[in-house]
Amino acid sequence: MTPASTLAPPAFAARPATPPPSTARRLDDAVARVREGASRLLKLSLDDRVALARSMQTGYVGVARESVHAACAAKGIPLDTPLEGEEWSLGPWCVIRHLRLVQQALLALKHTGTTTLGELGRTADGRLTARVFPAGTIDGTLFRGVTVDVHLQSGMTDAELESSRARFYKGRVHAGQVVLVLGAGNVNAIVSQDVITKIFNEGKACIVKLNPVNAYLGPFLERAYAEAIRGGYLAIVYGGADEGAYLAGHAGTDEIHMTGSDRTYDQIVWGPPGPGRDARKRENRPLMNKPVSAELGGVAPVLIVPGPYTQKELAYQAEDVASGLTYNASFDCNANRVIIVPRNWKLRERFLAELTRALERAPDRQAYYPGARERWERFTAGRAMTRVGGRMEGSLPWTLVSDLDAGAGAEPLFSEESFAPIIVETAVGSADPLEFLEQAADFANDRMWGTLSAELVVHPATMKDRTTAAAVERAIGRLRYGVVTVNAWSGLAFAFGTPPWGAHPSSTPNDIQSGSGWVHNTAMLEGIEKAVMRHPLTATPKPAYSISHRSAHQLMTRMSALEEQGSWMKVPGVLAAAMRA
Structure with missing residues (x-):
């Protein structure tokens, strides 16, 4: 064993510089360039669009x-540790994969006139479904037993699914538009994936x-997407709320897409x-009359259905649920926030004990997102709770508030997103699965x-x-959420790229x-109601987001390299890293 005194301290990358806010003149120039580029973008052939996506991917x-190391520095993550794998997942893997899948979709449009789908099906209440994951045989090999089906809105027919898919490519639907994308601060892939969606x-x-x-x-991003910027299809600017408000109200922007909080949305719209x-x-008189699409987070529930x-x-499931809280230091819009268990469930104490043990395995994290400590203090004040870790300077403890009364009126931990490392446990219904599913779905909704x-x-x-x-299928159908998962955290559905990601359309x-x-x-689907991901109850190797994963940094570096071409040559190295978990 190496003596403790000879262990090298963890290596950290240099903290990256933050560009200054863009001036009003630079903002105006950016709008003018992209306004001109929007017309050129309309005229690109499918081959030109494939080449553009490829250039963005190569970039x-x-x-x-470099970008991963910068993110690690900003979030206090030591290099060459499993935590570095988070930033490979939340940046390169998602983006490089998304751009590969976009190229495939565009080539399918060129050769067949539409995008590729898996098998079609029907929900229990007769709505149309379309399988979008696995997106190929490599997906099926690496994510064995995992599927994602898109549930279409009631009334959507097979013919409408076919005619509406990839609508932009089946008939011009606008004359060239400019979207203001207000980027997320927590996950680096989000802004790129929003841009990829809007452009392609x-x-x-x-x-x-x-x-x-x-x-x-x-x-x-300016270096990576240099060709798109030169073409006027993209501009990148800097600043805070004032610069965002200036661009939102600018005559040269046609619509807004944002990731953030509902408070920011209401400020913009109302x-x-x-x-x-x-x-x-x-009186339904919004101040902002441009279309505004948004992804705003929420209080994500986990329903534990009784079983043997x-x-x-x-x-395994306790660690999976805990991992959905601790990932990215809990600064995820889809972080697990409320565990709903059956009332008088005989396995409750064992599950909570395993959950606590999983949190004890989680390393302390820098609470890097602004306001985290104040939010944690506000949401935990005066509560009985289990606190784990939080000893490192700048960190917050992983916090479990158990046995919270499901009948408590105006409970902030149910009705507000804490955006802090807090998870709640509450009980409804009974150990009868039918009664539990009925009441748990009502409670979640x-x-x-x-x-x-x-x-x-x-x-x-x-x-x-x-x-x-x-009863399970009814609950899946009834849950008013844009993504419903079975036996795994929704972060996987976000990363896969083929599933739609967003809030329920209600x-x-x-x-x-x-x-x-x-x-x-x-797949460029329209008429979406939700995406439903199904995962085995346990999996070997475990997902890269798992708290106890020992080789996530090696695995996600290799996964990112694999996604550039989707090459089978990269699969053995990926599997070798995965099995070291």
């Missing part, structure tokens, strides 16, 4: 390692205003809080704020019984919840 590959799915040019939290990413905003909402779980299965993502943990034996399986501008509109969606 991102070229900055991948919708044929719209983009002005990106980066979030001040990760504005350091801008110079890397104006500052107060009697004036209230009156405008009542073994201790090993409980431990009616008491949880947000409509972005929800998870069910379901034992395979439950799905072998026709009655309980039907929200309105007056009550926006988790937002509106869809991104990713490389």
Whole structure:
């Protein structure tokens, strides 16, 4: 054993510089360039669009390692540790994969006139479904047993699915538009994937205003996407709320897409809080008359359906749920926030004990997102809780608030997104799966704020019984969330690229919840109600996001390299790294 005194300290990259806010003149120039580029973008052939996507992908590959190191420095992540794998996942893997899938979709359009889908099916209530993952045989090999089906809105027919898919490419739907993309500060892939969706799915040019939290990413994107910037299809600018407001109100921008909070959305659409905003909402008189699409986070529930779980299965799922909290230091819009268990569930104490043990394995993290400590203090004040870790300077403890009364009125941990490392456990219904599923789905729909993502943990034996399986399918159908997963955290569905990502379409501008509109969606589907991901109850090797994964940094570096070409030659190296988990 190496003596502790000889162990080298962890290596950290140099903290990246943040570009200064763009001047009004630079903002105007950017709008003018992209306004001209929007017309040129319309005229590109499919071959030209494939070449553009390839240039963006090649450019991102070229900055991948530097951008990951910059993100690690900004978030206090030591290099060459499993935590570095998060930034490979939240940057290069997602982006490089998305651009490869876009190229495939464009080539399919060229050769067949439409995008490629997997098998079609029907939900229990008769709605049309379309399989979008696995997107190929490599996906099927690396993510064995994982599927994603898109549930279409009621009334969508096979013929409408065919005619509406890739709508932009089947008939001009606009005369050249400019989208203001207000970037997310927490996940570096988001802004790129929003741009990819707008340029290639919708044929719209983009002005990106980066979030001040990760504005350091801008110079890397300017290098990666140099060809798109030269063509006028993209511009990248910097600043805070003032610069964002200036561009939102600019005559040269046609629509807005944002990732952030519902407060920012309401500020843009309805104006500052107060009697004036209230009156405008009542009278449906928004200040912003441009279309605004948004992804705004939420309070993501995890429904633990009773079943014959073994201790090993409980431990696996407890770590999976905990990992959905700790990933990215808990600064994810889809972080697991509320665990809903059956009332009087005989395995409750064992599950919570395993959950706590999983949190104890999680390293302390820098609470890098602004306001995290204040939010943590506000949401935990006066509560009984289990706190794990938080000893490192600048970190916060992983916090479990258990046995929270499901009947508590106006409970902030149900009705507000904490955006802090807090997870809650509450109980509804009973240990009867039918009663639990009915009441848990109602609770998730009616008491949880947000409509972005929800998870069910379901034992395979439950799905072998026709009655309980039907109840699970009803719950999946009833949950008003844009992404519903079974037995795994929704971060996978976000990363896969082919599934649409966004809030359930039941929200309105007056009550926006988790937002509106869809991104990713490389099959370019319309009429989406939700994406449903199904995953085995346990998996070997474990997902790269798992708390205890020992080789995530090696695995996700290799996964990112694999995604450039989707090459089988890269698969053995990926599997070797995965098995070292």
